[in-house]
Amino acid sequence: MPALLESLKSEWVMGVKSQSKEPLYHKLYVLLRNSITNGSVEFGAQMPTEQQLSNAFGISRITVKRAMDDLAAENLIARQRGKGSHVTYRYEPEPVSAPLVGMLENLEEMSKHSSVRVISIESLVPPADVRETLRLNTDGTALKILRVRSNEDGQPYAYYVSWTKADKKRFTKKRVESKTRIALLKESGTRIARVEQTLSAENADAGVGALLDVPVHTALLALTRQSFDDAGDMVDILFGLYNPKLFAYKMVLGLDH
Amino acid sequence: MPALLESLKSEWVMGVKSQSKEPLYHKLYVLLRNSITNGSVEFGAQMPTEQQLSNAFGISRITVKRAMDDLAAENLIARQRGKGSHVTYRYEPEPVSAPLVGMLENLEEMSKHSSVRVISIESLVPPADVRETLRLNTDGTALKILRVRSNEDGQPYAYYVSWTKADKKRFTKKRVESKTRIALLKESGTRIARVEQTLSAENADAGVGALLDVPVHTALLALTRQSFDDAGDMVDILFGLYNPKLFAYKMVLGLDH
DNA sequence: ACATGTTGTTATAATATTATATCTTATCGA
């Protein structure tokens, strides 16, 4: 038996017993995918045949085929009748990314090179943590705005949820897409005097994953920005999630000591 | 219609159209769960009844029931015939990240409330990307240090990999654990004049996950810190991964305009 | 006791998923 097949079989008998519930074809798919993406099987090399895997693992060829088809659908392998399946994925030790860098100083600059799509604007009852900090109008609602920001290539890189203590009239879709929320607040007489920001990280859920075009569970850079007016009252809170492949937060510090 | 139900309905019509494929009962479950865990519905409050949700959302009561049953199975609500379903989950406004650390100014402060464990110190040939930016000594090696930082409760919250252009003699395990790397560099005559930091996010792999005591794939706050001396040469590069549950990066900005 | 409101139980139809077998077609070397 070829060394690769031997190695896979060994992993298979381990993995099958531990992880349960998932269908066979999917467990096999994951196993094979890992062997490709971690470089165990090199670019261009032939995968074990359906028959080989079927025999070695004791499952039907069709089930193996299903897993292989899934790999092909992800463009990890190319399949051909009579020839076999060959790896089309090129293993790169470290895919270096050159993300768009945002600095505090040039938030306006940033918006020049990107566009915003407003998903929704609604007056809703906010979650308790927001409700507590934001002082609310009589009906207990605030303006919830969902937005996605994309770069010049049309790739979405940021997802925002904001809660604003403001009038719905001034915040039409059009206006929000063309101006910053801060500017709109200014119009209605609210001046932002202080901003607190917290940077953290969060996993993408299905919804955000779809909007930012990243797989579920991708690590995203998370920003919470609380804006306060002159009186020290919070008038706006923004939660942002950034695709780290496309956006990173850079700062330069000068030291004296 | 009650405000809460109104609010939920609004979210429902949004979410159902965008997110696809998942079964209705699960989408509803997620929607309701969020409204509970984020505190929109308070502890003890009565949930909308199955009939109400069924009518408002245009799905069968049984499907609603399934979602509610799932909530009950998670002990988020208690259900009772004739009475209704009531929230049993107590919303806690989450004590915002314990070590809230700002910038370089209070790095020393931070180290007072935490401890460092050095995993390894080695002179190695760094990977290509590090090697390029760091100007190296004759033998082409740099000092690679792996560390884990824990808070006062012994919980590990940061994992560091650093590459330093320095003498191994000065960087013994003991010394690294008691002093900052910056201070040690200072001793050897290297003064840090400028620092560039980039914040991003990264998924925990198995190794880091074990060290930080988080599940694989947890989103971690990722920091890259490049330190430059007077001459503008980079003398140190640090890659840090932080558990966002225990550490967040906070900054306060005053606005003039 | 009874009407009303609310969840629990049981049954069921439609569809999707999972794993299999059988037959077909393309590739390539002898």
Next chain:
DNA sequence: TCGATAAGATATAATATTATAACAACATGT
């Protein structure tokens, strides 16, 4: 051209999932 290797196509049986309906049982106020 033939035989050995591969993957593709079609069919199918057993389950699981999803969404529904109709009826039963409990809680509460009048």
